[in-house]
Amino acid sequence: MTHTWRIRTVTDAARARIAVARLAAAHGVPTVARARLAAALSGQLRQCLTKGGVWVLTLDGPGSPAGAGTLHATVVPAPGAGAAGRAPWTVTVPCPEPGRVSDAGPVTEEPADLSEALLGADEDTAAVLDKLAEQEELVAFHREELHQTNQGVLALHAELDAAGRAQREAFAAERRAREEAENARRRLTFLADASAVLNASLNHDEIVRRLPELLVPRYAHHVDVWLFDQEDDRYRPTSHPRAAVHAARTGRPQYAAGRPGGLPGVDDQPPSALDPGRPLLCIPLLTRRAPLGVLTLSPPGERWDPDDAVMLLELARRAGTAIDNARRFEHNRDIAETLQRALLTDLPATPGLSLAARYLPATHGLNIGGDWYDAFRQRDGGLITVVGDVTGHGLHAAVMMSQLRTALRAYAVDGDSPGRLLTRLHGYLRHLQPDLFATAVIARFHPDGRTLTWAAAGHPPPVLRLPDGRVRTLDAKPGAMLGIPLKQDIGDHTERLPPGSTLALYTDGLVERRARGIDPGIERLAAALGSFGSAELDADLEDSADRILRPLLSDSERDDDVCLLLCHLRG
Template sequence: MIPPDVRKITTATEAARARAFVAHLAASLGAPEVERARFLTALSAQLRESLGQGGAELTLTVQRPGQDKSVRVRAVVRPATPAPEQAPSWHLVLSCPGSMTQHPSLPAHPDATAPAEALLAADEETAAVLRRLDESENLLSLHREELHQTNQGVLALHAELDAAALTQQELLDAERVARGEAEKARRLLTFLANASAVVTASLDHEDIVRRLPELLIPEYASRVDVWLFDEDERAAGNSLHSAAAVAAARTGRPQHAGPHPAELPGADDLPPSALSPDRPLLCVPLTVRRSLGVLTLTAPENGFDADTSVMLLELARRIAIALDNALRFEHHRDTAEELQRAQLTDLPAADGLHLAARYLPATRGLNIGGDWYDAFFQPDGSLLTVIGDVTGHGLRAAVIMGQLRTALRAYAIEEASPARILTRLHRMLCHQQPNLYATAMIARFRPDDPQVTWAAAGHPPAVVRAPGGAVRVLDDKPGVMLGVPIPFEYADHTTEIEPGSTLVLYTDGLVERRSEGIDVGIELLAQTLAALHEPDLEDLDASAESLLKPLVHESERDDDVCLLLCRTAPLPTS
């Protein structure tokens, strides 16, 4: 440890010399310029403060190098006349990288140093500090510029992120809109497909019209009106419909009538209708090959939009096709039914025998079938009752039925035996109509003869009800169907019929059930026949209706039904 340097500071000159000495010492020990300037500035400030308080004692100590190889200069300033209330002594330490080997003791006091030299030395310290300050300012300016550039980059990045976020939001909005439009289009197409399937599934125009409100209300319309033209009706002269419907009928173009133009695709805009001033109307002509009518839709709460109106126009086109098909089918069906009924002759009146017949066409298809019944006299006075069924449906079956009926009547003039008549019919059908078959049953009644002669060709068995209510089935094995490509000779069968008995001839449409077979139907027919009361059989037409009711369902039928009742006169009461 070098002995400390202690000096009294009572004047400004002593303080300046002390400062110059400390500056010389710090410079000789290699203290850095900035740290040296800070140390000297702090020391000078403390010395000035001490001069105002009556002077001070400055103690300088140079400590040997420690573990970090640096020399430390320690300055302590104590008041010259300390008082109890004064602050403790001030001290400050300066680290210098210099070596003590070069300076084993404190340098001599530079008391003779000129004030100018000390001032210049102080300027050197100030210059060093200013140089460091300039370097710091340059570095700070550089950092400030870098920070500015960084901020500009951050701002640009934020702008890009904002633009990207805005673009992403716009894309999400566009995707949401596209998804909504796609979902709406899918929903409209699904409804169009389902509604088209409903309207095209029926061949009854009234049923089609009845289903439209169920399909369209309330989502696509609040009200549905269908105006179908009569054959000789002129649309322009009907004042019971809206002006828009009349305009649609006249022009053949869809019309939209509302308080504001809707500009719907394919539709003309008209003023609001007096029949619906609050809600718009969309009137679409139902046109295929001809004008069938007008479909008028009253708008739902949200009105008609472009996409929905396009779907409704397409649905109206399909409704028009379905109505046209239904009307044409109904016309052909009615014509065919009248044609077929024209071939069913009136039943003859015979002594001792009452006849009643019923014919019900199939409710599915064109209603043209091959079922028929007939009853006529032979030259010898016998009465032949016939029932038959040509396989299949359609015009060909009806034509073959007419041919068989005509041929059977012709053969009955020459042949008395039902079996011989069926044999000749079988040969004729095999020769003229191969691959077409028929069933038939002939029952022959002779005047005043209790026996009935009959023959069957693949036909369901007849049922007989005795006067007491007993029922039996004529289940003798029938011959093959007419037209089967094999030679066959039919045989006659004889059954005794008591007076007051009822013989029931029928076609398979009366007793055949898809899931149950024909035997169950025959059993039901026998039970129903047995349940009839004897007085009821006096009115044979009413008895025919009573037999049909439990056997023929009111729902749609796939096959025709023929029923022929033959009732012998009961014995006279004494």
């Protein structure tokens, strides 16, 4: 249905607005939409009244073709009002309940009707305000939620930032810890390798020479080694810094530089007058008794890292111990070698019999063992030859060897046979040194010059070369090692010797090698002895001894002493 109102005055406008509002309410238009329609219509009608003239308000309801399911309001100038050509004003609102009513009733100009319409408009406005209040509350609620969300996001960002900083700090700390661990591993590896190098040698000059090679240029720019009891040592500088002298007197490390070094366990000193612009670290080389020297270092850069300085102090302590051990070893070696050389007497001259002896110390260890040889005459004119080996090395073995040698000479005065002599030496050693053992072989050349009696106790067998070049190993049953806790009577063995025969007595250091055992070595000795002719042995037995040793000792490293005694019956 279509409704039309002509608007000329304010009263016409009020009546039309009231009618439209009633029709909208009758058709079920919601309060907010109805208030919006009324407000828009009131504004347009106010403009029309301001412009003047007659205006026509048309409202098409849900039943009209133009307003199916809606209310459609149009305001246009009345025909002939002089406002033709103006665009119409329109507004449309939906009708949830179209067709409820066809007419809202007439609107009069009575004050009661107008007042009622005004109150109805106020009710719509109040409803709109209530809706607005609800929306404001909802907006305030969502604003608070948004604020709380923003605060949570800000807190989360702060936590993420703090976690990021903590992670970066943890990564940095881990990197520093890894670098420190790597540096510590590098220092420990260097210290272990350097200690192995220093302790590998028993020559103190070699240790002093290796120290600069180990430290330059990684941990020092320059190294000086000052040993107190070697004023002519080539490694000693011409003059010593004051800090080095102070370190020698106090036994404490000293650091001489223009500013304190802050090195742990090191005393600070003024810069050296010899070189004021170069820092110096002077470390005493300590031993169990007293300092034996001072190690003076200059840094590879401006100064040392404190951890590097601690490592250098430990290296100097180990170097001092290594030098002291080397000197002790050299001292004991010299004593033992002097004693042993003194005991290896000259061989006696015997008609018809040539003797040649060789003694070579081991190339490892103290170089002095218990190997010995001897040859002397008995009262009846017979000649006793002996080669023996006392277990162990060093001064103690050399002393025990001298005692056995002396005891053997004393027992031989009575004219005992080789087996009887070894039996008596066995008893002597058991009572003298129950924990010491020895091996020996004794050969007695009878006065007739054609008979050989020999006996062995735990010793490698003698090797006999006959005049025709054949070689025999005299391996008849020997006695056990001397000094073992066992009573034994060692037997004699006798051989007839034609002129031109050669007998070789030796110790196991000549023929025994760890990788091959002793039997291949005895075979090589027999082959070397059989390669000579009788004329060569008659002419120069000394040269023959050297030529026998040469192929047997082709390897330069020996773990044991070597002793060889050749006895040749001249043809």
